[in-house]
Each structure stands twice: as C-alpha cells, then as structure tokens.
Amino acid sequence: MKKWGFLVIVVLFLGYAAARYLPETGNLADKNDKIQKGSIRDSDSLNVVTQDQVYQGDLLLVNKQYPVHEDSVKTDIVTLSDQKDLVQGYGLLDTSIRLSESVAHKFNKMIKAAEKDGVNHFLISSGYRDFEEQERLYEEKGSDYALPAQYSEHNLGLSLDIGSSQSEMSKAPEGKWLEKNSWKYGFILRYPKDKTEITGIKYEPWHFRYVGLPHSAIIHEKGIVLEQYLDLLKENSEISTVVDGKTYTVSYYPVSGYTSIKIPKEGQYKMSGDNMDGVIVTTFR
Numbered sequence: 001m002k003k004w005g006f007l008v009i010v011v012l013f014l015g016y017a018a019a020r021y022l023p024e025t026g027n028l029a030d031k032n033d034k035i036q037k038g039s040i041r042d043s044d045s046l047n048v049v050t051q052d053q054v055y056q057g058d059l060l061l062v063n064k065q066y067p068v069h070e071d072s073v074k075t076d077i078v079t080l081s082d083q084k085d086l087v088q089g090y091g092l093l094d095t096s097i098r099l100s101e102s103v104a105h106k107f108n109k110m111i112k113a114a115e116k117d118g119v120n121h122f123l124i125s126s127g128y129r130d131f132e133e134q135e136r137l138y139e140e141k142g143s144d145y146a147l148p149a150q151y152s153e154h155n156l157g158l159s160l161d162i163g164s165s166q167s168e169m170s171k172a173p174e175g176k177w178l179e180k181n182s183w184k185y186g187f188i189l190r191y192p193k194d195k196t197e198i199t200g201i202k203y204e205p206w207h208f209r210y211v212g213l214p215h216s217a218i219i220h221e222k223g224i225v226l227e228q229y230l231d232l233l234k235e236n237s238e239i240s241t242v243v244d245g246k247t248y249t250v251s252y253y254p255v256s257g258y259t260s261i262k263i264p265k266e267g268q269y270k271m272s273g274d275n276m277d278g279v280i281v282t283t284f285r
C-alpha cells in the first residue's frame with residue numbers, strides 16, 4: 001500500500017513537471033526560430049525587432065552603397081548658437097550650424113577634457129545638414145568636395161567637421177589630441193589616411209563621427225574603420241570589452257521582417273541598426 005501511494009505521488013509529480021515545463025520549452029523554441037547565434041539562457045528575454053530598426057541608431061553605416069533614410073535622421077537636432085550652454089570652450093564658423101543635442105553634449109565633455117590638456121582652439125565648421133543643404137553643397141562644390149544628398153554622414157546629425165583656429169587640422173594640436181583621445185567620448189576619426197580604399201573617402205582629419213562607447217573604443221584599439229567594425233561584428237557571435245569599469249557585450253543580429261532576438265535581463269542594453277541588414281545590441285553593466 002505504501003509503495004502504491006509513493007508511485008502515485010511520483011506519477012503526479014512527473015505529470016505536473018511536464019505540464020509546467022514542456023510547453024514553455026516548446027514556446028521558446030518557436031520564438032527562437034530566427035535566432036542564429038548564441039544560446040538561450042533563463043536570464044534572457046526575447047524582443048521583437050522590426051525592419052525600421054535597421055535604419056535607426058548611432059551605428060548606421062553611410063557610404064556610396066548605403067544612403068541615409070529619411071527616418072534615420074536624429075530627432076534631437078538643435079541649432080548650436082541658440083544653445084549657449086552647449087557652446088562652451090569652442091567656436092562656431094557660423095551661427096546656422098546644427099547638430100544632435102545629445103552628440104553636442106558628448107562633444108562638450110570632450111572639449112572640456114582637451115582644455116585640461118591645454119588644447120583649446122577648437123572650431124566647428126559643419127554639423128548636421130539636411131538633404132537640401134547637402135544637395136546645394138554638392139552642386140556648388142562638386143563631387144571632389146561634397147557627397148550628394150543622403151550619401152553624407154552629415155545628414156544623420158551624428159557627424160561634425162572640427163577645425164582649429166590656429167592651423168590646419170592635420171598639424172594642429174587640436175587634430176592630434178582628437179585623433180588620440182576622441183574615442184573616450186564616443187567619437188571616431190571617420191576617414192583616416194590609411195583607410196581610404198575601404199571608406200572610399202580621402203583623408204579628412206577634421207571629420208569626426210559619433211558612434212558611442214564601447215564601439216569607439218574597440219574601433220580605436222583595433223585601428224579599424226566603421227565598415228570593418230560592422231564586418232567584425234557579423235563574423236563574431238559577440239565581442240566583450242571593459243571601458244571605464246563598465247563591461248560591455250556587443251552582438252549583431254540579422255533582421256528580416258519581424259525577428260526575435262534575445263536580450264539579457266540583467267543590466268541595460270542599447271540597440272542600433274547598421275543601415276544594411278541587421279541590428280547591433282550592446283549590453284552593459
């Protein structure tokens with residue numbers, strides 16, 4: 001009798017366990033049909049990514065092959081001369097220069113750090129350009145000097161041309177300081193001298209692009225450009241790095257239509273499209 005009672009309990013328990021856990025496992029498997037990399041952990045949550053997210057964020061690649069979509073333009077564009085608290089420690093070539101407000105804040109932080117090192121003659125000569133402005137520039141200056149509308153990073157609001165009021169950027173202390181330190185503040189020298197074959201753009205010691213941390217740190221450390229960095233992310237299931245005591249993990253996911261991707265529940269995350277075919281998820285804690 002005792003044995004029979006024990007068996008009933010075992011059978012009931014197994015039934016309960018099956019009912020409790022099997023559907024969840026099945027469900028997870030369905031949801032993860034499109035997940036191509038990484039393993040599912042209990043601590044991961046699933047997010048649905050849509051096609052439009054491929055065209056939004058700070059990691060968008062813009063070049064001859066991948067133009068700027070209209071909805072890729074940063075939504076916090078401001079005219080810098082109207083924002084007195086944003087323009088400190090540097091000059092503006094003219095009062096109409098615009099930029100993403102959040103990028104301007106990062107730029108300010110960077111300029112303050114340069115000032116501490118005695119480098120303080122920065123001058124912004126160009127920031128955000130809308131498509132019309134870009135087209136005008138292209139028509140006036142020609143293809144040697146400007147890109148057509150939608151093919152310039154300036155159309156995103158994430159790029160700026162920085163000069164020195166002392167001398168040309170390739171020789172000025174401002175240019176040298178930025179080349180060495182801008183990665184700490186999320187910026188990259190977008191068109192380096194030794195990468196013209198990859199970027200398709202001549203050396204521009206004045207053109208800096210905001211991509212954010214830890215991306216700027218990895219790009220700087222590896223001595224690569226944005227094109228190569230995005231390729232690297234596609235080749236690796238994930239890249240981890242520590243910057244300023246923060247641990248970051250960066251993963252690329254291809255997106256087609258509605259795609260489920262896993263995002264760890266612990267810590268925070270940020271997502272950006274690549275303007276090509278996927279999104280990059282950056283988790284940090």
Ligand SMILES: [Zn+2]
Pocket residue numbers: 126154159160161206207208
């Ligand atoms: Zn530029």
